[in-house]
Amino acid sequence: MLNVLSILTGLLSLIIVIPSQIPFLGIGNWLALPVIAVGIVLGQLSSKRSGRNFNLVILAIAVIRLLLGGGVF
Template identity: 50%
Template sequence: MLNLVSILVGLFAALLTLVGLIPLLGWVNWFMLPVAFIGLVIGLLSDSNGGRNLNLIIMVVGILRLMLGGGIF
């Protein structure tokens, strides 16, 4: 059950990430990171790894986008 919740949170974070990839909307990734982190924590409490891995990938994509846009470092 927790894996399903983690996947749903991850899909919402993925939607925010897709919006954040649009030029001039990279600031959305700052809101996506805490959502994906919450999904990651829920995924860690689960027996399966699917939700955890989804949220990790989404966080990496968001952090890379922030680095390319000058939001981090």
């Protein structure tokens, strides 16, 4: 059950992260980071690891985008 919640949290954060890849919408990545963190914690508490790994991939995408944009844009 926790794995399903982790995947759903990951999908929610993915909906936030995808439009945030457009220039000047990068603030959405900052909004997605706490949601991703909750998904990682839920995935870690689960017996399966697919939800945690999915959230880690989304976290990597968001962090790389923030690094490329200087953290703001």
